[in-house]
Amino acid sequence: MREWGLKLRTITLDDRQVNIYDYGDFPYSKFSKISTVEKNHSKKYADCVCTFDIETTSYTAEECNVLGHDFGFMYVWQFCIEGVVCAGRTWAEYRTFIDTLKMFMSIGKRRLVVYVHNLSFEFQFMRNFFTVENAFATEKRNVVYAVMEDVEYRCSYRLSNMGLAKFLEKTKGVTFNKLDGSKFNYKLKRFPDTELSEYEWSYAVCDVLGLCEAIKSYLTEDNLCTIPITSTGFVRRDYREVCLPYDGYVREMRNMALEERIYVLCREASRGAIAGSNHINTDEELEEVDSHDIKSSYPYQMLTKYFPMSKFVKVKCDFGSDKFDRFVTGACCIIVWSCDDLILKRWEAIPYISKAKCRAIKGARCANGKVYSADRIGMCCTEIDLDIITRHYDFKNPRVSEIWIAQRGMLPVPFRQHLQEMFQIKTDLEDGDRYMYDKYKNKINASFGMMLTDILHSEIVYVPNSEEPFIEQKVENIPRALHKYYYNDSSFLSYQHGIWVLAHGRSDLVRGMDIVGRDLVQVDTDSVKNIGDYKAEFQKLNSSTVEIAESFDIKPYAYNKKGEKVYLGIWEHENLKGEEGREYTYKKFKSLGAKKYAYTGEDDKVHVTVSGLRKSSGSWFDANGGLKAFSNGVRVPPGVAGRTASTYVDMVGIKTINVEGHEVTLGANIAIKDVAYTLSMTGEWVMMILSGKIPDGDTAPGDGAFKGWLE
Numbered sequence: 001m002r003e004w005g006l007k008l009r010t011i012t013l014d015d016r017q018v019n020i021y022d023y024g025d026f027p028y029s030k031f032s033k034i035s036t037v038e039k040n041h042s043k044k045y046a047d048c049v050c051t052f053d054i055e056t057t058s059y060t061a062e063e064c065n066v067l068g069h070d071f072g073f074m075y076v077w078q079f080c081i082e083g084v085v086c087a088g089r090t091w092a093e094y095r096t097f098i099d100t101l102k103m104f105m106s107i108g109k110r111r112l113v114v115y116v117h118n119l120s121f122e123f124q125f126m127r128n129f130f131t132v133e134n135a136f137a138t139e140k141r142n143v144v145y146a147v148m149e150d151v152e153y154r155c156s157y158r159l160s161n162m163g164l165a166k167f168l169e170k171t172k173g174v175t176f177n178k179l180d181g182s183k184f185n186y187k188l189k190r191f192p193d194t195e196l197s198e199y200e201w202s203y204a205v206c207d208v209l210g211l212c213e214a215i216k217s218y219l220t221e222d223n224l225c226t227i228p229i230t231s232t233g234f235v236r237r238d239y240r241e242v243c244l245p246y247d248g249y250v251r252e253m254r255n256m257a258l259e260e261r262i263y264v265l266c267r268e269a270s271r272g273a274i275a276g277s278n279h280i281n282t283d284e285e286l287e288e289v290d291s292h293d294i295k296s297s298y299p300y301q302m303l304t305k306y307f308p309m310s311k312f313v314k315v316k317c318d319f320g321s322d323k324f325d326r327f328v329t330g331a332c333c334i335i336v337w338s339c340d341d342l343i344l345k346r347w348e349a350i351p352y353i354s355k356a357k358c359r360a361i362k363g364a365r366c367a368n369g370k371v372y373s374a375d376r377i378g379m380c381c382t383e384i385d386l387d388i389i390t391r392h393y394d395f396k397n398p399r400v401s402e403i404w405i406a407q408r409g410m411l412p413v414p415f416r417q418h419l420q421e422m423f424q425i426k427t428d429l430e431d432g433d434r435y436m437y438d439k440y441k442n443k444i445n446a447s448f449g450m451m452l453t454d455i456l457h458s459e460i461v462y463v464p465n466s467e468e469p470f471i472e473q474k475v476e477n478i479p480r481a482l483h484k485y486y487y488n489d490s491s492f493l494s495y496q497h498g499i500w501v502l503a504h505g506r507s508d509l510v511r512g513m514d515i516v517g518r519d520l521v522q523v524d525t526d527s528v529k530n531i532g533d534y535k536a537e538f539q540k541l542n543s544s545t546v547e548i549a550e551s552f553d554i555k556p557y558a559y560n561k562k563g564e565k566v567y568l569g570i571w572e573h574e575n576l577k578g579e580e581g582r583e584y585t586y587k588k589f590k591s592l593g594a595k596k597y598a599y600t601g602e603d604d605k606v607h608v609t610v611s612g613l614r615k616s617s618g619s620w621f622d623a624n625g626g627l628k629a630f631s632n633g634v635r636v637p638p639g640v641a642g643r644t645a646s647t648y649v650d651m652v653g654i655k656t657i658n659v660e661g662h663e664v665t666l667g668a669n670i671a672i673k674d675v676a677y678t679l680s681m682t683g684e685w686v687m688m689i690l691s692g693k694i695p696d697g698d699t700a701p702g703d704g705a706f707k708g709w710l711e
Helices: 091-105 119-126 156-160 164-170 198-218 231-243 249-255 260-269 297-304 322-330 383-392 413-428 434-451 478-486 495-519 535-549 615-623 683-691 704-710
Strands: 009-013 016-021 036-039 043-046 050-059 071-081 084-088 112-116 132-139 142-148 151-155 275-277 286-294 313-315 332-344 358-362 365-367 370-382 393-406 459-462 470-473 520-524 527-531 557-559 565-567 571-573 586-593 596-600 606-610 643-649 655-659 662-666 669-675
Touching (some): 009 198, 050 198, 071 198, 091 112, 112 119, 112 198, 119 669, 132 459, 151 156, 164 434, 260 495, 275 586, 297 495, 322 332, 322 383, 370 383, 383 393, 383 495, 434 495, 495 527
Antiparallel strands (some): 050 071, 071 669, 275 520, 286 571, 520 527, 596 606
């Protein structure tokens, strides 16, 4: 048993001596007089910054079959309070430490707040060792905060919306940045009794020290009662403060309140951005590919486009009638409709209709998630979507089941003013304070994210001592929940507005897609990639955007330091590595489908953009054939791919096991292992790509047009 006051060890970090205490040496009395911060007498917290982290080891059943399945366990924990670090190797030690700290701090009368980066991970390991009083999750396994025995653990990943390394790098005042993970080597099997090297201690301790500094930086403008729980919370608070006091804002929002049926239809009509590739240019190594991006597309839509600004009412009319045409050209519409014999007008294109958004579909030809043709199809969409569909598809016998209309208008003045002001501040900071620049850039991006958040949330309920720890309880009484939302004093957003932001964004993207026609290669959200030179056409589009900019009461531009106008909504030619005046963006480019492409620049190095595949894997492709290796069926090995698989082990209770001669106590846990990534394309997508390679195949082919050729 150690004597009090002795340090566990001292390590050196960037020429600084850092003391690491254990639970028996920790100077608890130093924190016995921490003051209290409270809000309206309902929340009381100890006014100090605490952070927590663990490191774990994982085993597959093949490596150790003591449990008959994969498992993981904690082998070291780190806790930092106001820059003072305590560490230990077992949950029993952590319990002794946290209970003693709470006793010295008189936590029974208030809560201790502890930030954890990616709390969902730590919570899974902790929940069997502590009594969970409350846990809030936005989805199953996605824990935002949890209260365990008077300690409120909050997720700092949700607060920052950044990985820990990026969060520490981009936050002012942080001097302890995350150390090199490859040097730490997560693959090593470490146990609670493994002697750790100085680098291993440094790696572990840097995480909690740096996170403590980052949280303290955030608290220069907030305290533990007022700081939002998530990153969008900051933006919501800013908009709430400018919108709610504005004369008539609340009255107008409640006048637009959604009723149950239109709320359900709005959810159905809601659709994300367009992402896809043109089958005739897919799986081809293309040269001199260009890329044009819409500058700040969603903020531009919010500043300049129309939105539903009245209550939706149900009307009756036939598809194509004068009344119908008047509605779809002059009102915001939610339309439930169907048709027969639908077929894409230009087969060598990226179809607009998403298969996932069809409520009924029969005899369809689909690929890459998009609908090329269908014998019969039904969907719910906005008038903006319908306009795009009628311009890009032929169909017969259109029928309207329901149509709801609302008056068009621009978003409220205070909302648009605040958005434009943030864009001006961001522009002012472009060559200045990078921290503040990134902060306002993130706020602008989050402005749209908060708009499309569903106003009615399913409740995720935590069930302790269960093999199914999270249960989703959906909203049962929608009318009551809607009334509660609209008459909540803090509510200020209308869900339908976010739906129209996305629809307008898709419409603007389609304009760029139509410009390049069959030379289209890839699209994603606000970007069009193509072969051929279309700079003049995009510049013409920009001229019309600039021309109408002055017509708005709140201008969709800011002024840079030279006094020049910086416009939102214009198409910018992408330049790799910031090189100006390039004739094309990519030297070589190859796509395999939506959000799945690779390219080279002038250095001939492969760069990869694939969801779930580490960007640094480009060097593996360089060493294995370059872009030729970026092909269907190619397997990128574990470790290189940067892809992991997590197995949640929902044990009930606590168990002590022996692993390779080491005693390990574990409860619920997570097993993580590196897995390979295989580039893959579905059979229907391969067939579609092959159909585009048929000579003289410029017409819209059905299955029979290429079946014999494939055989």
